[in-house]
């Protein structure tokens with residue numbers, strides 16, 4: 142227990158749309174980000190395609 146379905150109502154092992162470009166990528170290729178927000182949303186799970194990870198996230202972590 143403790144699993145909270147996301148707004149897509151799908152489980153964790155299905156392909157996920159990239160949170161940046163909306164491309165649906167295989168679960169095994171997606172980069173899973175667990176984002177700890179400072180808002181009421183708390184911890185947010187997002188999936189990012191490898192391309193967006195390179196351009197959006199890797200740059201942000203510099």
Ligand SMILES: [Zn+2]
Nearest residue numbers: 159162190193
């Ligand atoms: Zn993307």
